[in-house]
Amino acid sequence: xxxxxxxxxxxxxxxxxxxxxxxxxxxxxxxxxxxxxxxxxxxxxxxxxxxxxxxxxxxxxxxxxxxxxxxxxxxxxxxxxxxxxxxxxxxxxxxxxxxxxxxxxxxxxxxxxxxxxxxxxxxxxxxxxxxxxxxxxxxxxxxxxxxxxxxxxxxxxxxxxxxxxxxxxxxxxxxxxxxxxxxxxxxxxxxxxxxxxxxxxxxxxxxxxxxxxxxxxxxxxxxxxxxxxxxxxxxxxxxxxxxxxxxxxxxxxxxxxxxxxxxxxxxxxxxxxxxxxxxxxxxxxxxxxxxxxxxxxxxxxxxxxxxxxxxxxxxxxxxxxxxxxxxxxxxxxxxxxxxxxxxxxxxxxxxxxxxxxxxxxxxxxxxxxxxxxxxxxxxxxxxxxxxxxxxxxxxxxxxxxxxxxxxxxxx
Numbered sequence: 001x002x003x004x005x006x007x008x009x010x011x012x013x014x015x016x017x018x019x020x021x022x023x024x025x026x027x028x029x030x031x032x033x034x035x036x037x038x039x040x041x042x043x044x045x046x047x048x049x050x051x052x053x054x055x056x057x058x059x060x061x062x063x064x065x066x067x068x069x070x071x072x073x074x075x076x077x078x079x080x081x082x083x084x085x086x087x088x089x090x091x092x093x094x095x096x097x098x099x100x101x102x103x104x105x106x107x108x109x110x111x112x113x114x115x116x117x118x119x120x121x122x123x124x125x126x127x128x129x130x131x132x133x134x135x136x137x138x139x140x141x142x143x144x145x146x147x148x149x150x151x152x153x154x155x156x157x158x159x160x161x162x163x164x165x166x167x168x169x170x171x172x173x174x175x176x177x178x179x180x181x182x183x184x185x186x187x188x189x190x191x192x193x194x195x196x197x198x199x200x201x202x203x204x205x206x207x208x209x210x211x212x213x214x215x216x217x218x219x220x221x222x223x224x225x226x227x228x229x230x231x232x233x234x235x236x237x238x239x240x241x242x243x244x245x246x247x248x249x250x251x252x253x254x255x256x257x258x259x260x261x262x263x264x265x266x267x268x269x270x271x272x273x274x275x276x277x278x279x280x281x282x283x284x285x286x287x288x289x290x291x292x293x294x295x296x297x298x299x300x301x302x303x304x305x306x307x308x309x310x311x312x313x314x315x316x317x318x319x320x321x322x323x324x325x326x327x328x329x330x331x332x333x334x335x336x337x338x339x340x341x342x343x344x345x346x347x348x349x350x351x352x353x354x355x356x357x358x359x360x361x362x363x364x365x366x367x368x369x370x371x372x373x374x375x376x377x378x379x380x381x382x383x384x385x386x387x388x389x390x391x392x393x394x395x396x397x398x399x400x401x402x403x404x405x406x407x408x409x410x411x
Contacts, residue, residue, distance in 0.1 A: 183375025221252030
């Protein structure tokens with residue numbers, strides 16, 4: 001099968017979305033499929049095609065949101081290049097400029113379009129509105145999302161039941177919705193694949209002791225991730241357990257603000273900001289940690305939770321549907337809803353090494369169900385169904401669409 005993945009962000013940009021895209025491409029190629037990527041050029045305003053990696057980069061302009069770019073121009077050479085690939089299916093990973101380009105190409109060349117919805121945009125609208133017109137902006141986001149996903153996509157993929165409910169209950173979505181939790185290359189996080197020497201060097205570099213109990217957060221440093229919750233809670237945690245460290249891995253628009261806040265609290269020795277980490281180094285940060293923590297309620301899934309579990313690190317998460325699909329409480333992880341609950345859960349695991357070890361073992365077992373191979377197989381099923389649907393549509397034309405719409409309304 002010849003597959004085109006259309007996305008706004010791809011390497012060298014670092015994010016959970018990019019991780020999932022790279023993983024999917026690798027997993028599909030291992031199964032013998034040809035995978036092409038169309039994305040925005042993050043390094044320059046030039047058109048570029050990497051023949052070996054099959055990655056086409058289109059000139060992009062800064063969005064003002066973190067360090068991402070959106071494409072504004074679709075060079076004719078890009079269209080001709082994509083046409084030469086003779087794609088069987090297009091898999092869009094974005095609703096914006098590249099997503100629109102995917103829709104144009106799919107329609108122009110009669111290619112089935114599969115779309116994965118990754119982001120709860122209503123939780124991110126403040127980046128654009130700066131606090132103004134919140135209500136009307138959210139309605140606009142809802143309209144745009146429904147239009148793109150319902151009108152143009154042959155099949156829709158969402159990662160969790162939380163996102164499924166958004167489309168079915170709030171957006172009244174009529175087409176097929178496939179719940180497929182995003183997979184990762186879990187084996188690269190397994191302890192047996194970690195180099196002890198490199199792990200010890202990183203521990204020394206970060207000035208961590210083996211006696212330290214390390215809480216780890218990985219992600220974008222921005223308002224919606226609720227990082228202030230973790231920082232403020234740590235004030236109480238170190239009163240009882242001074243050797244508890246909070247390690248924050250990542251970058252983002254609010255990084256400097258959080259660093260200043262930590263300084264005003266006098267917590268520089270207990271809260272570490274590592275900045276961005278290279279993709280290949282990430283497993284080492286997990287293996288320096290005892291507990292993975294997040295207070296975010298804006299995730300569609302949270303791939304970092306799977307990475308933590310694969311690393312034998314127990315996840316302690318804000319109670320949210322996105323995490324409940326991956327974590328069985330008291331079996332392979334824990335939840336909290338208030339600062340008091342969060343602090344008490346940390347105390348509980350600092351005190352009981354035996355309990356922590358039991359949860360670690362189950363976390364690793366659960367993580368193995370999110371392998372990239374299994375994920376790719378499920379996505380391929382959706383591709384095949386989309387191709388069949390497109391053939392049926394081509395064969396029966398408008399009559400097929402009327403019957404299908406009637407069936408969807410009767411569900």
